[in-house]
Amino acid sequence: MFEKILIANRGEIAVRIIRACREMGIKTLAVFSEADATSMHVQLADEAICIGPAVSANSYLKIDRIISAAEVGDVDAIHPGFGFLAENAHFAEVCENCNIKFIGPRSSVIKMMGDKSVAKEAARKAGAPVVPGSDGPVANEQDAVKLAKKIGYPVIIKAVAGGGGRGMRIAHNDVSLVKGFHTARTEAERAFSNAAVYIEKYIELPRHIEVQIIGDQRGKVLHLFERECSIQRRHQKLVEESPSPALDESLRKHITKAAVRIAEKVEYTNAGTIEFLLDAKGNFYFMEMNTRIQVEHPVTEEAVGIDIVKEQIRIAAGEPLPYEQRDIRIMRHAIECRINAEDPANDFRPSPGKIEFYYCPGGPGVRVDSHCYAGYTIPPTYDSMIAKVITYGTDRRAAIDRMSRALSEFAIQGVKTTIPLQRAIMQDPDFRRGRYSTGFIDHFLGLKQIEMPDSAA
Ligand code: MV4
Numbered sequence: 001m002f003e004k005i006l007i008a009n010r011g012e013i014a015v016r017i018i019r020a021c022r023e024m025g026i027k028t029l030a031v032f033s034e035a036d037a038t039s040m041h042v043q044l045a046d047e048a049i050c051i052g053p054a055v056s057a058n059s060y061l062k063i064d065r066i067i068s069a070a071e072v073g074d075v076d077a078i079h080p081g082f083g084f085l086a087e088n089a090h091f092a093e094v095c096e097n098c099n100i101k102f103i104g105p106r107s108s109v110i111k112m113m114g115d116k117s118v119a120k121e122a123a124r125k126a127g128a129p130v131v132p133g134s135d136g137p138v139a140n141e142q143d144a145v146k147l148a149k150k151i152g153y154p155v156i157i158k159a160v161a162g163g164g165g166r167g168m169r170i171a172h173n174d175v176s177l178v179k180g181f182h183t184a185r186t187e188a189e190r191a192f193s194n195a196a197v198y199i200e201k202y203i204e205l206p207r208h209i210e211v212q213i214i215g216d217q218r219g220k221v222l223h224l225f226e227r228e229c230s231i232q233r234r235h236q237k238l239v240e241e242s243p244s245p246a247l248d249e250s251l252r253k254h255i256t257k258a259a260v261r262i263a264e265k266v267e268y269t270n271a272g273t274i275e276f277l278l279d280a281k282g283n284f285y286f287m288e289m290n291t292r293i294q295v296e297h298p299v300t301e302e303a304v305g306i307d308i309v310k311e312q313i314r315i316a317a318g319e320p321l322p323y324e325q326r327d328i329r330i331m332r333h334a335i336e337c338r339i340n341a342e343d344p345a346n347d348f349r350p351s352p353g354k355i356e357f358y359y360c361p362g363g364p365g366v367r368v369d370s371h372c373y374a375g376y377t378i379p380p381t382y383d384s385m386i387a388k389v390i391t392y393g394t395d396r397r398a399a400i401d402r403m404s405r406a407l408s409e410f411a412i413q414g415v416k417t418t419i420p421l422q423r424a425i426m427q428d429p430d431f432r433r434g435r436y437s438t439g440f441i442d443h444f445l446g447l448k449q450i451e452m453p454d455s456a457a
Pocket of ligand 1: 131156163164165166200201202203204206207208229230232235275277287288438
C-alpha cells in the first residue's frame with residue numbers, strides 16, 4: 001500500500017480523499033493556491049505545499065508544479081479528484097513516466113474516452129445501445145444534412161472533445177442544422193482546440209442515468225448500480241439519487257450489464273461512470289464515460305455501503321477487489337443535494353464571500369461532505385460548492401423526508417445558497433412520485449420563480 005499520497009485538488013473532494021487516506025493510515029500531501037491558504041484541505045492534510053496563484057491555470061492545472069510538489073514530498077501516488085487534471089490523459093501519462101501512481105485509469109483509456117465519438121464506438125462494439133447517428137465525426141454540412149434526412153429531425157450536434165453539455169446544438173431542420181454545424185465547430189475549436197463534431201438523433205426530455213463501475217488490475221469489473229441525475233440546471237446537477245426511481249428490476253439488470261461490458265471491453269481500471277440517456281419508452285442509450293470519481297459518488301456509497309475512494313486507492317495499489325457482484329446490494333435509498341453559494345432567486349448568480357455563520361445538519365441518516373466552516377471565505381475563483389448533503393433511509397420516501405429535515409437545519413449566513421430551492425424540490429409532488437426528467441428544473445422554475453422564499457442570507 002502507498003505510504004503517502006498527493007491530493008491534486010481542493011475543496012470538499014480534497015477533504016474527502018484526505019479522510020479516506022487517514023482511515024487507511026496513508027499520509028497526505030495537500031497542494032494549494034494562494035487563494036486557498038485558509039482552506040480546510042490544507043488544515044487536514046499532514047503536509048501542504050503552495051503551488052501558485054489563485055487562477056487555476058497557474059496552480060491546480062500546472063502539471064510541472066504538481067509533479068515538483070510530488071517529488072519534494074516524496075509521494076507514491078497522486079489522487080486527482082474531479083475537474084482540474086482528473087481527465088487529463090497527458091497528466092496521467094506524465095505521472096506514469098515519473099513513476100508516481102496516478103489514482104485513476106491508464107492514460108490511454110482516459111484519452112480514448114475523452115474522444116466522445118471513439119467512446120461511443122467502443123460502447124457499440126461492446127454491444128451497448130447507442131443513439132442512432134453519424135459513425136464518427138461529420139466532415140461538412142452536406143454530410144450533416146444527408147445524415148439528418150436519414151435519422152430524422154430533431155438532431156443534436158456534439159463536440160467530439162466535449163462532454164458535460166459543452167458545445168452542443170440542437171437542430172430541427174436543414175437551415176438550423178447548417179447554422180448549428182458551424183457554430184458548434186467554432187465553439188468546439190475555441191473550447192477544446194478540436195473542431196470535430198458528430199451528430200445523433202435528439203432524444204427529447206430524457207432521464208440521465210449513470211452506472212458506477214469499479215475495475216481492478218486483474219480485469220474484474222463490478223457495478224455499484226445506478227444514480228439518477230436528471231435534476232440539473234444548465235448541466236449543473238442539483239439533486240442526485242440512488243437507486244433511480246425510473247428503473248424496474250429488468251431495466252436495472254440490462255443497463256448495469258451494458259455498463260460492465262463497456263468497462264470490460266476497454267479493460268477499465270479504477271472507478272468510473274457510464275452515462276446513459278433513458279427515453280420515455282424505457283429505451284436507454286450510452287452517452288459518455290467519465291474516467292474519474294464524480295461529485296455525486298456519495299449517493300452510491302450510502303446506497304450500497306462501499307467506500308469508493310478507498311477502493312480507488314486499493315485498486316491503484318494493485319489490490320484485487322475482494323468481493324463479487326452478488327455481494328453488492330442496494331441496501332438503502334440515498335439522495336444528495338449540492339449546496340452552492342449561488343442565488344437561485346437571481347438566475348443562480350454566484351455568491352462568493354465570507355460565511356459568517358455555519359451550522360451543518362447531522363443526526364440519523366445524514367452525511368455532509370464539505371470543506372466549509374464559520375469564518376471561511378469562499379473565493380470567487382473556483383466553483384461555488386459549499387457542501388453536499390447526503391441523506392439515506394430504508395426507502396425513497398424516508399430519504400426525501402430526511403433531506404427536508406436536514407436542509408431545514410442547515411444554517412448558512414453571509415452568502416446566498418441553493419438550499420431554499422432544494423427544500424422546495426423535496427416538497428414537489430412530481431419529484432416525490434419520482435416522475436421527472438431532465439426537463440424538471442426548467443419546468444419547476446417556470447412555475448415557482450415568483451414564490452422563491454428567503455434565499456437571503
Ligand atoms: C443528448 C440529449 C438528447 N439526445 N443526446 C447533455 C450532456 C451530455 N452528457 C449529453 N447531453 C445530452 N445529450 C441526445 N442524442 C440530451 C442531453 C441533455 C442532457 C443530458 C443529461 C442530463 C441533462 C441534460 C440536459 C440537456 C440535454
